[in-house]
Amino acid sequence: MVKSTPDGARAGSGQGGGSGQGSGPDQSYSFQVDLRGIVDLLSHHLYSSPRVYIRELLQNAVDAVTARKQLDPLAPTAIRFVIDESGLRISDPGIGLTESDVHRFLATIGHSSKRDDIEGARREFLGQFGIGLLACFTVAETVRVVTRSAGDPAAPPVEWLAAADGTYSLRSLDPEDHQNPGTTVHLTPRAGAEPWFAPGRVLELVRDYGSLLPYEVTVEANGAGLRATDRRPVWQRNYASPAQRRAALFEYGERVLGFTPLDVIDLDAELAGLSGVAFVLSQPGNPAESSAHRVYLKGMLLGDAVRGLLPDWAFFVRCVIDTDSLRPTASREGLYEDERLAIVRDSLGDRMRDWLTEIAAEQPERLATFLSVHALGVKAMARHSPDMLRIMLPHLLFETTDGRVPLTEFARNHPAVRVTATVEEFRQVAATAAAQGIGVVNGGYTYDAELLALLPSILPGVTVTELDADAVTAALDLVDPADELALAPVLAAARIALDPLSCDVILRAFHPVSVPALHLDSRGARNERTRVDTAADAAELWGEILGALEASAPRAQLVLNHHSPVVRRLSRIGDPAFLKTALESLYGQALLMTHRPLRPADTALLNRAFGEFLSWATRHAAGESAGEA
Structure with missing residues (x-):
């Protein structure tokens, strides 16, 4: 793609005889650019699509018009695209180029007429990089530029004709044939690129890229011309009323x-x-x-x-x-x-x-309409801005034991706010905590825990603490010792049945009565279950290390509800095997209420309990049928 040729009196060292010592004068070299390679690089790596050729043509035309208006504020500004059987032309009444300008700016890749004043270019001109015209070769076989300078009226108009193979020619034209300053660029389609020159496609691209340009741009084809630019952006126009503008x-x-x-x-x-x-x-x-x-x-x-x-x-x-x-x-x-x-x-x-x-x-x-869709976005803002949080707090809804309510309302009823770290933890305790009057907020959703941590700085007197299983247990009512003694055999059987699952069993009285058992576990208890599962699959050495941690590890709790008739009737079951099945069923139901994924051991327990109940029901039904016979 790049070739070097001699261009002076310097020779590279090491090009001499067998000794490797240079003996002649150094030679300097200049790079020769393979234009096809550059075009391939632009079309496949720099630009996302050949469609940008329209943008580059527009950019050069607008910059030329802007430059001429600096010399003559009354100069014309209209830019025209014309499409016919020969290809596409764009004409502008801009500043134009002299022959020396053409050599500098059109035939030198990477040079820009705006580069000499970068800051001015950024404010006044669109182009900065001096490679825009090459984008035309992504769709054109030849690019012909006819231009006459407004900055040097004595300079003759010139024609620059470039091909995709990197060659170009330059010739002066008769001033009588090109009296007005400006530039016309004529593109001849390359094979396979004809769809990019279709009138409808060109009009679409010109409108897309140039609808907000300050100068009028028209596209002409088949004898008809259409304006592609708006007079002003829609948001800057004058309207009869705010409602009309909003519409x-x-x-x-x-x-x-x-x-x-x-x-x-x-x-x-x-x-x-x-x-x-x-x-x-x-x-x-x-x-x-x-x-x-x-x-x-x-x-x-x-x-x-x-x-x-x-x-x-x-x-x-x-x-x-x-x-x-x-x-x-x-x-x-x-x-x-x-x-x-x-x-x-x-x-x-x-x-x-x-x-x-x-x-x-x-x-x-x-x-309210906005928040019904974008509450998450507002929460994302509020976590970075205490002022925004203070403003939005009465309007943002959080999932709590009082329902979906703003934190300002929730904190009035529960100054001691307890937060669950996950959605599963909240679901595990929500019904029971609400019945016991414990105020709990679900902190498991995106940004909620972070906003809750900021609550004390917004609402003085409010405290925010993480909810744990011990806090819930402490809020439940103790059972009369005589009643607990009556259920002692049941509790003992439950502890034996659930011990392999790292779960303790206690008896409490709480509401709602419809919940016979509550499964509580802390983050430490969940970590303990993970440790047990890991130890079971680990090598002997790691199994011993993990096993040494068991003694002090926390365990989950199954809290049996003494208010529940189901729990009180457990003492009537005389068959130890069936009592175990009943207790495992209560454990499984309580576990399902937490909405957490089940471990293989928990799934096996549920399947076993269901099978035992189904078997018992089948035998019971068969016995009743035999008695009737």
């Missing part, structure tokens, strides 16, 4: 982004050189994936899936913005990560918070 924004969001927005948020950061709209998704966003946005750079579309514009927590919106301050990447399909982008990102994050604050104070129904 127009909703229609624009649906047409451009492909979904019906739930709401819209105005974005106007003058200091950051940015304007636009954020469209709230009508479906919950994915917190693990930052949202993609449609970004225009000085009116030219940079990309419709640009990431990094908003903070990661703002995954519930997609934005359409126009900016003149942010830097594009070399492919001009993303934003360059720098301090300026970080400032814009923070500014837009502040705007999201301000919008939520406004509708929370003035339009609670609108906020």
Whole structure:
């Protein structure tokens, strides 16, 4: 792809005789570029699609017009695309080029007429990288440029004709035939690229990339011309009423982004050189994936899936913005990560918070609609901002033993807030804790535990502690010693049956009566079960080490409810084997109520108990039939 040729009086060392010592003068070399290789690199690695050739043509034309307007504010600005049987032409009344400019800017890869003033380029021009015209060779066999300079009226117009093989020619033209300054670029399609020159496709691409450009752009084909640019962005137009403007924004969001927005948020950061709209998704966003946005750079579309514009927590919106301050990447399909982008990102994050604050104070129904879909996004924001948490706390619902209620309401009834670490732990104790008056919040959902930890700083006098099995057990009523003594044989049989499962058995009285047994285990008890399972599968040495930890390890508890008639009737069962089956069934039912995955040993116990009951029922039914006979 790259060749070297002599270009001076320097020779590389080590090119002399057998001794390896250079004896002649050094030779210098210059790189010769294989244009086909460069085009392949651009089309397959730098640019995502050949469609960008339209963007590069537009970019050069707009920059040329902008440069001429700096010389002559009254100069024409209209840009025209024309499609016919010969290919595609784009004409602009811009600054144009002289013959020396053509050699410098068109025939030198990587050189840009804007590069000499980078900061000016960022503010005034679209292009910066000096390789844009090469994108045309992804679809064109030849590129013909006819141009006349407005900066040097005495210079004759010139024609530059380049081919995809890297060769080009340059000739001067008759000034009488090209009296007006400006540039026309004519592309001849390469084999297989004809669909990119279809009038409908070109109009679609020009509208997509250039709809917000400040100059009029038209596309002409088959004798008809269509305007491809809007006069002003939809969010900057004047409307008869706020309702009409809101309706127009909703229609624009649906047409451009492909979904019906739930709401819209105005974005106007003058200091950051940015304007636009954020469209709230009508479906919950994915917190693990930052949202993609449609970004225009000085009116030219940079990309419709640009990431990094908003903070990661703002995954519930997609934005359409126009900016003149942010830097594009070399492919001009993303934003360059720098301090300026970080400032814009923070500014837009502040705007999201301000919008939520406004509708929370003035339009609670609108906020409720938003939270019904995007409560998770607001929780993600609130965990980074105590002020946002304070504002949103009365509106965010949490799963508690009092139902789905705001924490402000829950804390009024339960100043001592207990939190479960997982959803399973909450389900395990929710019914019993509610009946006993214990206030418990489910901290197992995304962000909930983090927000609950911040609660004491927002609500003075409120304490937040993690719920454990001992706290629940301590809240249950003790049973009269005489009643417990009457059930002593049952308790003894239960302890023997459940000991292999690392589960203790106790008797308490609690509500609701419909719950005959409650399975409680702490995080330590679950770790103990994991240790037992690991030790069973471990090698001898590790099994001994893990077994040494057993003595002090916590165990789960099966709490039998003395208020339950089912539990009290257990003492009437005279068959020890059937009593064991009944106790295992109670254990299995209590375990299922926790909604936790079952271990193989627990599954085997449930299957065995079910089989024993089925067998007993079958024998009982057969005995009754024989008695009737």
